Amino acid sequence: MPRPGDLVERDFPASAPNQLWVADLTYIHTWSGFVYAAFVIDVYSRMIVGWRLAGHLRTDLPLDALEMAIWRRGGTVNGLVHHSDRGCQGGFNLSIRYTERLADAGAPHLSSPAGRAVVCERRGFPSRRCSGGRGYPMDAVVMDSLEPLVTELRSRGFTVVGPVARNGAIRMDEVSSAAELPRGKGDQQEPGRYRLTERDDDMIFDFAASPDSAKRYTQPPRQTLVRMREETVEEVEPEAPLVALLGVRPCDLAALAVQDRVFLGGRHPDPAYRRRREALFLVTVNCAVPGGTCFCVSMGTGPRASTGFDLALTELAAPHRFLIEAGSERGAEVIEALPHVPAVQHDLVAAEAVSRTAAEHMGRQVETEGIQEWLPEAHDSPRWNEVASRCLACTNCTMVCPTCFCTTMEDTTDLGSGTAERIERWDSCFTLEFSELNGSPVRGSGAGRYRQWLTHKFATWFDQFGTSGCVGCGRCITWCPVGIDVTEELANLR
Amino acid sequence: MRPEPHPMTPEPYRVRSRRPDRADTVTLTLEPVQGVCPPFVPGQFTMLYAPGVGEIPISISGRARSGGYVQTIRAVGAVSGALCRKRRGEIVGLRGPYGTGWDMSAAAGLDVVVAAGGLGLAPLRPVVRDLARHASRYGRVSVIVGARTPATVIYPRELARWRDDHGIDVQVTVDHPDRAWKGPVGLVTRLIDRIVFDPRHAFAFICGPDAMIKATAAELVRRGVRPGRLAVLLERNMKCGVGRCGHCQLGPLFVCVDGPVVTYDRAAPLLAVREL
Numbered sequence: 001m002p003r004p005g006d007l008v009e010r011d012f013p014a015s016a017p018n019q020l021w022v023a024d025l026t027y028i029h030t031w032s033g034f035v036y037a038a039f040v041i042d043v044y045s046r047m048i049v050g051w052r053l054a055g056h057l058r059t060d061l062p063l064d065a066l067e068m069a070i071w072r073r074g075g076t077v078n079g080l081v082h083h084s085d086r087g088c089q090g091g092f093n094l095s096i097r098y099t100e101r102l103a104d105a106g107a108p109h110l111s112s113p114a115g116r117a118v119v120c121e122r123r124g125f126p127s128r129r130c131s132g133g134r135g136y137p138m139d140a141v142v143m144d145s146l147e148p149l150v151t152e153l154r155s156r157g158f159t160v161v162g163p164v165a166r167n168g169a170i171r172m173d174e175v176s177s178a179a180e181l182p183r184g185k186g187d188q189q190e191p192g193r194y195r196l197t198e199r200d201d202d203m204i205f206d207f208a209a210s211p212d213s214a215k216r217y218t219q220p221p222r223q224t225l226v227r228m229r230e231e232t233v234e235e236v237e238p239e240a241p242l243v244a245l246l247g248v249r250p251c252d253l254a255a256l257a258v259q260d261r262v263f264l265g266g267r268h269p270d271p272a273y274r275r276r277r278e279a280l281f282l283v284t285v286n287c288a289v290p291g292g293t294c295f296c297v298s299m300g301t302g303p304r305a306s307t308g309f310d311l312a313l314t315e316l317a318a319p320h321r322f323l324i325e326a327g328s329e330r331g332a333e334v335i336e337a338l339p340h341v342p343a344v345q346h347d348l349v350a351a352e353a354v355s356r357t358a359a360e361h362m363g364r365q366v367e368t369e370g371i372q373e374w375l376p377e378a379h380d381s382p383r384w385n386e387v388a389s390r391c392l393a394c395t396n397c398t399m400v401c402p403t404c405f406c407t408t409m410e411d412t413t414d415l416g417s418g419t420a421e422r423i424e425r426w427d428s429c430f431t432l433e434f435s436e437l438n439g440s441p442v443r444g445s446g447a448g449r450y451r452q453w454l455t456h457k458f459a460t461w462f463d464q465f466g467t468s469g470c471v472g473c474g475r476c477i478t479w480c481p482v483g484i485d486v487t488e489e490l491a492n493l494r
Numbered sequence: 495m496r497p498e499p500h501p502m503t504p505e506p507y508r509v510r511s512r513r514p515d516r517a518d519t520v521t522l523t524l525e526p527v528q529g530v531c532p533p534f535v536p537g538q539f540t541m542l543y544a545p546g547v548g549e550i551p552i553s554i555s556g557r558a559r560s561g562g563y564v565q566t567i568r569a570v571g572a573v574s575g576a577l578c579r580k581r582r583g584e585i586v587g588l589r590g591p592y593g594t595g596w597d598m599s600a601a602a603g604l605d606v607v608v609a610a611g612g613l614g615l616a617p618l619r620p621v622v623r624d625l626a627r628h629a630s631r632y633g634r635v636s637v638i639v640g641a642r643t644p645a646t647v648i649y650p651r652e653l654a655r656w657r658d659d660h661g662i663d664v665q666v667t668v669d670h671p672d673r674a675w676k677g678p679v680g681l682v683t684r685l686i687d688r689i690v691f692d693p694r695h696a697f698a699f700i701c702g703p704d705a706m707i708k709a710t711a712a713e714l715v716r717r718g719v720r721p722g723r724l725a726v727l728l729e730r731n732m733k734c735g736v737g738r739c740g741h742c743q744l745g746p747l748f749v750c751v752d753g754p755v756v757t758y759d760r761a762a763p764l765l766a767v768r769e770l
Contacts, residue, residue, distance in 0.1 A: 225500060226504065233506055266737055267751065268738065271497070405740060406741065407733070407738070407739050408739065411547055411548045411549075422543075435730070436731050455745075460746040
């Protein structure tokens with residue numbers, strides 16, 4: 001079923017009930033896990049006409065909220081315009097059943113194009129401001145150079161961090177000018193293999209995920225948390241520099257959303273994480289040329305970003321230009337400050353084509369149906385020993401993974417002052433020390449440790465955080481020195 | 495207003511008293527340098543920090559009359575050794591209390607079996623004290639304790655007091671008896687034969703090493719106690735106590751926040767998987 005277009009255009013007028021409904025999903029962390037809530041609001045009165053709470057994110061959830069709304073308004077809603085964003089799996093727009101149900105009740109279902117989905121705040125409802133049509137501009141614009149963007153971000157106090165070609169790889173590092181970004185560079189990524197390639201064009205972003213995700217900017221590899229001397233405890237002020245990440249990929253945006261749940265979603269939120277996260281300005285680049293190890297389509301995280309960014313770029317060729325969409329108020333402010341022209345239909349069609357082509361060229365795929373159930377049940381598979389016979393327990397996969405969050409603590413004492421320091425650093429479940437209990441490791445075998453990592457990432461992560469721990473970036477496959485491929489292992493275990 | 499504290503920041507606590515128990519365990523009473531100890535539920539633990547050495551989870555064994563936490567530590571590693579050497583008046587860091595506690599109300603009206611392996615008696619001490627204080631709320635109460643040697647049985651005086659003053663059936667077995675030992679020898683599961691309870695109307699609190707928990711729970715289930723009426727306290731490597739370091743995972747559980755106390759119907763399938 002083709003997805004309906006956006007006829008609301010961020011203008012939310014309604015002069016009577018049942019003219020315009022808007023809908024959205026959100027999630028709430030509770031002591032017994034994540035609870036998902038779906039709402040349908042009548043814009044005329046801002047009354048919540050339908051709602052539903054559930055412990056899952058399947059189509060039933062928004063459908064039940066919709067059923068309630070239709071029921072409350074007498075069973076038919078002829079002439080209604082229904083608006084929602086293009087959320088996630090099981091959300092409002094990707095659900096065929098949802099659209100069919102609306103058509104049954106007499107209403108066309110109109111959704112925002114990706115990138116316009118966020119109306120006033122991420123995953124938020126149109127605020128009173130927006131419903132009066134005064135929201136920030138969400139129209140896509142076109143720019144032919146990134147130099148003004150880099151300059152503007154720097155003038156706003158951000159350190160701009162973008163891709164640079166260095167030592168045979170794309171790395172994320174500070175750039176002071178768009179001229180420092182790579183030109184005509186591509187990459188070859190296969191299990192255990194990463195090579196930069198040269199192309200005869202001017203494209204800047206036609207490569208896949210680099211070894212650097214956004215993780216080091218939200219969760220530093222090593223940070224001093226606290227100092228203690230006698231009875232004086234000093235919490236170390238976290239470094240939270242203003243950083244604009246230019247070229248962060250949709251899979252890495254999804255990883256940030258996962259990290260948000262890990263560090264902010266529980267009973268013990270991390271204020272240092274929050275500060276660093278809020279100090280980030282995210283300029284995502286929708287992927288055009290996926291790598292051989294990419295599988296974001298399987299994980300539902302790419303190749304096009306729909307939420308979680310300040311600005312989204314799609315790089316277009318012939319002529320070389322960038323389609324830019326705002327995903328936040330400050331993103332829209334930045335666009336306003338740049339020389340740009342409004343996007344025309346031709347630009348939007350070209351950007352759609354880029355994303356569609358990318359989606360068709362995934363290097364890998366994973367069948368995720370039921371994985372949360374069957375993977376933990378596969379704990380006795382002989383396959384774990386087979387993987388362990390190749391795995392070096394080098395921890396590379398966990399270091400490049402954008403969602404692996406495990407840490408350990410180091411303790412030091414300054415001999416002069418007697419001040420003790422606690423330093424938190426990245427850790428890996430592949431080390432023996434990780435599970436040590438009373439002098440011996442709980443997971444002493446390589447098979448036990450690989451099983452822990454893979455099962456956590458793809459299955460038990462759901463139990464803990466209500467989401468998959470994998471975003472399909474493929475880094476663990478590329479950077480495994482012996483080329484162990486999670487997609488292959490999952491296919492074999494299934 | 496105080497800014498939101500980082501979950502890894504300890505509070506300074508002073509050692510108010512230090513009592514060496516036997517062999518290698520020490521019981522400390524800890525009081526905050528400022529303010530009072532936050533409330534706790536029996537079964538919960540704190541993260542105790544020996545400055546410059548490290549931090550480990552230690553169960554709370556009770557509240558002293560002064561209001562401080564009573565915590566029993568066995569010197570088995572660098573951090574526990576350093577904590578055990580702390581003297582009266584010295585400073586440690588403390589975070590918590592954290593984790594789930596024993597659900598005493600679930601045992602109301604039922605016969606109660608308290609089973610401890612070694613240092614596992616430490617988090618069960620407040621359970622037994624509650625059972626002794628509110629005897630009328632429960633049926634028959636039995637405490638069975640297994641230890642490696644007679645010298646590693648913790649709280650020997652309290653065990654005697656529970657038996658003599660409160661009429662609780664207290665049984666202790668050891669793996670390796672010394673010459674003076676006249677009690678039973680062998681695993682704690684063998685004591686189940688020596689206590690009286692109605693399996694269909696019984697609740698058990700179990701704490702010890704994984705193997706002890708599994709053996710004890712299996713024996714109680716075999717006799718007809720429902721797995722949902724077995725509360726077990728799990729132990730895993732914990733670096734943070736707040737579900738952020740990832741170390742204490744047991745399948746879907748973070749033992750530090752989803753546990754350490756869980757019912758056996760939940761724990762059994764997880765403990766059954768090797769190296770989970």
